Amino acid sequence: MSDASRQPNPGTGLLGPRYARRNQLGATADIEGGGRWVAVDESGWDGDQLHGEQRSRYLSIGSVAISDADAEPIVDEIRSATRLQAPELKFSGVFAGPKNGQRRSVLSALLAPGGALHERASVYLLDKHYFVVAKLIDLFVEEQAHKQGSNFRNAGDARKMARSLFEEGPRALGPALFGRLLASTVAFTSQRNRDQQVTVDDFYEVVEEAWARSCRRNVTEALALLRTTQEEAVEFLQAAHGPDAAIPQALEPLIPAVAAVTANWSRKLGRVNMLVDDQRTLSDENLDDIEAEARDRGYPEFRHLSRGVHLGQLRRGQSTQHPSLQLADLIAGAGFAVAQRHHGLANPAGEDLHPVVVPLIDVAGMLPHDEPARVAQPTPPVT
Structure with a gap:
């Protein structure tokens, strides 16, 4: 320098x-x-x-x-x-x-x-917690929908899903498990995970538990889509932390x-x-x-x-x-x-x-x- x-x-x-x-x-x-x-x-x-x-x-x-x-x-x-x-x-x-x-x-x-x-x-x-939920949908569910040719975001479906998951999630999962879902999302997607201490399997273990425990339809449907996005999660890690990082500070x-x-x-x-x-x-x-x-x-x-x-x-x-x-x-x-x-x-x-x-x-x-x-x-x- x-x-x-x-x-x-x-x-x-x-x-x-x-x-x-x-x-x-x-x-x-x-x-x-x-x-x-x-x-x-x-x-x-x-x-x-x-x-x-x-x-x-x-x-x-x-x-x-x-x-x-x-x-x-x-x-x-x-x-x-x-x-x-x-x-x-x-x-x-x-x-x-x-x-x-x-x-x-x-x-x-x-x-x-x-x-x-x-x-x-x-x-x-x-609202930082809502931002986390919105990113959870944006980075994984919306990305999968985009690859499948869906107009998921522009049609307003992504925003509707994020709001439903945020508003109903604490009651559908219980505050403790909903908090774990948010914490796991932050741990998995933040810059601190560049060494991948939180793996795709670690993250989706929490997603699976949340999906299995959900007692509200809108939350269950959102988590059912999220649990199918492991491929997008792997791609996210590569894009965020790989040698040619394309989405820094997601x-x-x-x-x-x-x-x-x-x-x-x-x-x-x-x-x-x-x-x-x-x-x-x-x-x-x-x-x-x-x-x-x-x-x-x-x-x-x-x-x-x-x-x-x-x-x-x-x-x-x-x-x-x-x-x-x-x-x-x-x-x-x-x-x-x-x-x-x-x-x-x-x-x-x-x-x-x-x-x-x-x-x-x-x-x-x-x-x-x-x-x-x-x-x-x-x-x-x-x-």
């Missing part, structure tokens, strides 16, 4: 040649005819480890259609109102916790009708989620320029993939994406240098707090902010339903 590649890249805190091409060096500013800038940050990211007691259930992608030039006075306003002395605004340090209710009222006012960020902000929520949600956020903003605004926080997953290569996915490939959850997404620049930046990213962090953190409350976890921030955050939730997010308003209510326990 050259000396230059060891140095921090201007505009980002990440090192090395994988983070060299897409750095935003200066402040962003909207230029007539050049498209709107949208800043994007996340909260609750765990990579492709999407299941487990220590994992947060939701990934929240906060985005705000604002340039650094327009964000700076808003950040200054927040600093003044909250008496913040820290070098950057971070939701976790300023607005979370039981003692920050007064500061949260400042954020609520910005997001509410009449506020400076009203109709500029969006929250894309991804279970990494951040890449398709940012692509979906990009597409959603483009449909609202036309040409958009995206500025993402310097997350290590968002390498130049993965940003190339996001650009291609936003333009051509569609959503991570069986939704048809119309052509014509108008993406200008897709850049990476560090929040200390970009006030627009600091606002995106606040929106992502607020979305995560509200999602945690929805999951039944006591959360003062979620309690205070859900009235203004729930209307911002993208209807095209990665949730097992099309009703963002449901996030305003705690999820009842499975009995």
Whole structure:
């Protein structure tokens, strides 16, 4: 590696040649005819480890259609109102916790009708457990159907099957076995399995047990199809971990989620320029993939994406240098707090902010339903 590649890249805190091409060096500013800038940050990211007691259930992608030039006075306003002395605004340090209710009222006012960020902000929520179920169908059942000439995905059958398996699975299998099915899917498909410690036989042993135990028709039918896909599972391992890996990071949600956020903003605004926080997953290569996915490939959850997404620049930046990213962090953190409350976890921030955050939730997010308003209510326990 050259000396230059060891140095921090201007505009980002990440090192090395994988983070060299897409750095935003200066402040962003909207230029007539050049498209709107949208800043994007996340909260609750765990990579492709999407299941487990220590994992947060939701990934929240906060985005705000604002340039650094327009964000700076808003950040200054927040600093003044909250008496913040820290070098950057971070939701976790300023607005979370039981003692920050007064500061949260400042954020609520910005997001509410009449506020400076009203109709500029969006929250894309991804339920990680549902994402695992969707990938389970997508990688194996849909792949088999495609080889057989079926229009399984575009007809909506894949999405319907994933939702049925997710919604009915805990009752059909029992919460413990359904949890094992999710955990086995993550263990088998994640990057950690590149040495194949979890074999095809290990994975399908759990699938067989789930199929045999299922007591609901929709779940039984989905698992009956899944248990016939061992050939597709072998092909997946070769494609994901072989010498010519074609589907790296198959279970990494951040890449398709940012692509979906990009597409959603483009449909609202036309040409958009995206500025993402310097997350290590968002390498130049993965940003190339996001650009291609936003333009051509569609959503991570069986939704048809119309052509014509108008993406200008897709850049990476560090929040200390970009006030627009600091606002995106606040929106992502607020979305995560509200999602945690929805999951039944006591959360003062979620309690205070859900009235203004729930209307911002993208209807095209990665949730097992099309009703963002449901996030305003705690999820009842499975009995």
